[in-house]
Amino acid sequence: MSAGQSFEFVEGATGDLAFVAHGETPGEAFAAAGEAFLAATVEEPATVERREQRSVEFDEPDLDLLLLRFLNELVYLRDAEDLLLHPEHVEVAAGPVLMAVLAGERIDRARHALAADVKAATAHGLSVEKTEHGWTATATLDV
Amino acid sequence: MTKAPSLEQVRPGLYELAPGARKGMRVPVRVFATEKLLGEMDEKVFEQAANVATLPGIVGASFAMPDAHWGYGFPIGGVAAMDPAEGVISPGGIGFDINCGMRLVRTDLTWPEVKPRLQELLAGLASRVPAGVGGSGFVRIGRDEFRAVLLRGARWAVEAGYGEPEDLRFTESGGCFDGADPDCVSKRAIERGHRQLGTLGSGNHYLEVQVLHDSGIFDAHLARAFGLDRPEQVVVMFHCGSRGFGHQVATDYLRDFLHAMPKKWGLPVIDRELACAPFSSREGRDYMAAMCCAANMSFANRQVILHRVREVFSRVFGRSAQDLGIRTVYDVAHNTAKLERHVVGGRERELLVHRKGATRAFPPGHPELPRDYQATGQPVIIGGSMETGSYVLAGVETGAVSYYSTAHGSGRAMSRTRARKSTSADEVRRRMEQHGILVHAASDRGLSEEAGFAYKDVDEVAEATEIAGLSRRVAHLVPVANVKG
Numbered sequence: 001m002s003a004g005q006s007f008e009f010v011e012g013a014t015g016d017l018a019f020v021a022h023g024e025t026p027g028e029a030f031a032a033a034g035e036a037f038l039a040a041t042v043e044e045p046a047t048v049e050r051r052e053q054r055s056v057e058f059d060e061p062d063l064d065l066l067l068l069r070f071l072n073e074l075v076y077l078r079d080a081e082d083l084l085l086h087p088e089h090v091e092v093a094a095g096p097v098l099m100a101v102l103a104g105e106r107i108d109r110a111r112h113a114l115a116a117d118v119k120a121a122t123a124h125g126l127s128v129e130k131t132e133h134g135w136t137a138t139a140t141l142d143v
Numbered sequence: 144m145t146k147a148p149s150l151e152q153v154r155p156g157l158y159e160l161a162p163g164a165r166k167g168m169r170v171p172v173r174v175f176a177t178e179k180l181l182g183e184m185d186e187k188v189f190e191q192a193a194n195v196a197t198l199p200g201i202v203g204a205s206f207a208m209p210d211a212h213w214g215y216g217f218p219i220g221g222v223a224a225m226d227p228a229e230g231v232i233s234p235g236g237i238g239f240d241i242n243c244g245m246r247l248v249r250t251d252l253t254w255p256e257v258k259p260r261l262q263e264l265l266a267g268l269a270s271r272v273p274a275g276v277g278g279s280g281f282v283r284i285g286r287d288e289f290r291a292v293l294l295r296g297a298r299w300a301v302e303a304g305y306g307e308p309e310d311l312r313f314t315e316s317g318g319c320f321d322g323a324d325p326d327c328v329s330k331r332a333i334e335r336g337h338r339q340l341g342t343l344g345s346g347n348h349y350l351e352v353q354v355l356h357d358s359g360i361f362d363a364h365l366a367r368a369f370g371l372d373r374p375e376q377v378v379v380m381f382h383c384g385s386r387g388f389g390h391q392v393a394t395d396y397l398r399d400f401l402h403a404m405p406k407k408w409g410l411p412v413i414d415r416e417l418a419c420a421p422f423s424s425r426e427g428r429d430y431m432a433a434m435c436c437a438a439n440m441s442f443a444n445r446q447v448i449l450h451r452v453r454e455v456f457s458r459v460f461g462r463s464a465q466d467l468g469i470r471t472v473y474d475v476a477h478n479t480a481k482l483e484r485h486v487v488g489g490r491e492r493e494l495l496v497h498r499k500g501a502t503r504a505f506p507p508g509h510p511e512l513p514r515d516y517q518a519t520g521q522p523v524i525i526g527g528s529m530e531t532g533s534y535v536l537a538g539v540e541t542g543a544v545s546y547y548s549t550a551h552g553s554g555r556a557m558s559r560t561r562a563r564k565s566t567s568a569d570e571v572r573r574r575m576e577q578h579g580i581l582v583h584a585a586s587d588r589g590l591s592e593e594a595g596f597a598y599k600d601v602d603e604v605a606e607a608t609e610i611a612g613l614s615r616r617v618a619h620l621v622p623v624a625n626v627k628g
Contacts, residue, residue: 009560017559041276043588065401072394079277079335079387107277114276115588117345117628119239119390123397123415124215142215142239142390143346143559 004028004134007036017116018125018140026063026092026128029135030070034087034102037074037121040141041084043113048084050103059097063128066096067137071121074102078118082106116143150174150181150189156611157544159204160193167197167413173204175545175611180209180603183556187213188220194413195223199421200230202487202494206545208501209607210525210554210599214238216416219500219555222548225422227482227495231410232427233419234400234434236497238478239393240344241434242441243384244315245475245502245524245551247535248449250456251468254354254375254623260459264352265581265624267455272350272448273342274628275585277387280341282447289337290325296439297474300446310446312513314474315503318442320481324432329395332433336388336440341447343383345589347552348628349529350381350448359619365537366618368519369472378620379452379469380533382526383444383628384478389437396420396430422495431480438479445474472535473522475502477551485546496546504538504549504614523614525605527553529582529625530575530595534605534616541612549613553601562597563588575625584627593627 004024012018017040021032038045056073060066070090077083085104092098107114119142127138150158153173158181160172172192174181188211195217196205202224211220216235223236257264273280282305284292292299297318300306311318325333343350355376360366371378385392400418404410408421420427449471453464460467480497487494505512505521512521520538527533531553538547557565568587571594575582584590608614 011558011560043586061402065398069398075387075394076331076335076391079339079391080331082277113586115586116592117276117278119344119346119387120394122215122239123401123418126415140215 001032001035002028005032007032012125012140016140016142021137022134024134026135027090029128029137030067030092030098031087031090033067033071033137033139034074034090037071037118037141038084038086040116040118041078041114043115047111048086049105050086051105052083052103054083054085054102055100056102057097057099059095063096064126066092066098067128067139068121068123068126070098070100071139075118075120084112118143156607160189162196165193168193170196170201170204172196172207174207175607175613176209177603177607177610180599180607183599184211185213188218191216191218192221194417195221197413198223198231198233198419200226202226206548208548208550210550210552210604212554214499216414217497217499220550221499222497222501222545224485224494224496224546227422227493230422230495231419232422232430232480232495233417233497234393234397234430235416235418236499237434237480238499239390240384241389241392241437241478242476243478244441244445245380245382245526246445246449247472247522247524248379248452249370249468249470249472250377252377253373254377257377261581261624264455264459265583265626267459268350268452269583269626271451271455272626274626275345278342279338280447282340284337286333286337289333292340292443293325293328293436293439294323295319296442297446300443305447305450310449310471313471314442315476318446320435320438322432323435323439325436327429327432328392328436332388332391332395335391336386339386339388340444341451342386343626343628344386345585345628347593348383350626351379351529351622352624353378353380353533353620353622355618355620359621361616361618365519369522369535369617370470371535371618380524380526380620381445381448383448385437385441386444388440392433392437396433399426434480438476442474473524475524477502486543494546498548500551501548502551504542504547506538506540506542506547523549525550525552525601527601528595528598529593529622529627530578530580531601532619532621534601535618535620536605536608536614536616539612539615542614545613549608550604553598553604555597556599557597559592562594563591566591566594580622581624582627590627
């Protein structure tokens with residue numbers, strides 16, 4: 001993650017994992033949210049090497065739903081292709097439309113200490129907001 | 144009633160929030176709980192149950208079971224019945240893990256026989272039933288064959304050699320929901336799920352070896368009828384669902400409904416996770432057909448897992464599964480919507496009953512029960528935390544007040560984040576071993592998040608269902624080995 005990006009897991013729905021991600025731009029906040037998903041999935045995200053790339057692009061009626069779709073795309077790629085992915089570059093343009101480059105590798109149980117099998121990102125408490133210091137993306141992962 | 148001042152006690156075990164408590168409520172909220180459990184429920188339960196009470200076509204009341212806790216859209220432990228003509232179907236009333244459910248399996252083995260082999264048994268179960276993130280099961284089938292799974296559920300599994308025909312008799316709906324249509328399922332759902340048959344998943348999913356001590360028997364007659372019929376009997380219980388396939392079905396339709404609600408049907412979006420569609424609409428019927436596919440995948444998953452359990456026990460004890468008396472007591476779904484017939488206002492009518500984190504609990508004599516359970520009522524399985532044990536109960540006639548629904552587990556009392564900050568996996572492991580419970584966890588983080596103190600008191604939950612007249616206690620089962628997802 002770049003210097004302006006961060007995330008933390010916070011108290012949320014009792015069964016699940018909620019997080020708040022921060023970035024200087026909407027794209028950076030989305031990228032930090034993607035890193036939060038990776039941190040929910042694997043104990044040490046640094047063990048996920050950048051061996052393969054995927055690009056995704058889609059639009060939604062608003063930023064909240066764009067975040068929801070982005071996170072659910074990461075869930076899908078984990079199950080359908082066994083891929084653990086770092087968001088390398090995420091751009092959110094007017095529309096809103098998201099264009100992201102993701103880099104990572106297939107799950108290797110010998111090297112990756114796996115944690116939560118996230119079922120889905122949910123719309124519960126979902127928000128993407130501009131703040132004094134940049135942008136925050138809040139979401140809850142159903143585990 | 145510290146958290147819900149407008150909740151009135153109706154009778155022991157039942158509290159009510161009147162329809163005027165929140166704008167738009169069409170029916171009251173009814174919460175089944177003891178005073179202790181009510182006081183421990185987070186405020187969101189009442190807010191979410193009140194939101195459910197606003198849904199078009201809801202009949203009778205919006206219910207919360209004694210183990211209710213904060214969910215998405217509906218509370219977990221939420222039950223609502225809709226008029227099929229006027230009402231809606233909501234993925235948030237079913238959950239992402241469609242037909243997440245429990246299976247209880249009895250054996251002829253006793254604790255003194257199993258204890259010396261427990262470590263070997265646990266290792267065998269952990270290696271033969273994959274748990275944790277993603278994961279592929281041992282069942283290798285192509286996408287076309289997977290469609291047959293979606294249509295036939297546990298019947299497919301038994302026909303493929305993964306079980307006995309009598310397993311189907313002891314599975315809710317015979318292990319197959321009618322009305323499944325794979326054409327209503329996205330390619331993405333099939334891509335996520337077709338390799339996952341035979342896997343547990345993670346979160347609160349588990350496979351447990353348990354013991355029924357004499358002190359755990361509440362009703363010896365019913366226990367015997369359920370096959371719980373010998374001192375220090377060893378049983379197996381597991382909890383899992385439709386895996387990535389069902390999660391993707393829920394994700395797909397939630398998104399579609401959110402887009403269509405205001406534009407197409409003029410329905411307000413109170414809570415995005417309460418997205419819904421008129422049940423009579425094409426979209427509503429398509430979701431029902433897709434949901435049935437996911438329910439069937441889940442029945443097949445638990446049937447295939449039972450096959451592996453039989454293999455492991457057979458290998459460890461050097462006897463056939465049949466000789467070991469390994470038989471399904473019951474397999475019951477938690478997260479579904481079903482068309483059922485219930486009496487409302489003295490008249491029998493068809494209703495679409497949503498149960499999210501709630502167990503169907505049919506009474507004695509119900510036509511959908513197998514002949515073996517006609518006199519007893521349906522077995523109900525309430526899974527507790529991995530440190531505290533679980534319950535077997537039975538459906539009762541007075542359960543009509545909740546459309547024959549009861550609790551499904553002990554219900555979380557603490558968030559995963561807080562549980563993880565409160566203890567370590569090593570501490571949990573050490574504490575469990577001190578209590579004589581061996582554990583094999585797919586993830587250390589998952590183990591600490593599932594610590595016993597993160598859950599409500601399962602004894603209180605089981606008792607609350609009895610006080611409220613939803614189900615009656617039959618037996619308490621004590622864990623001795625746990626494969627944690």
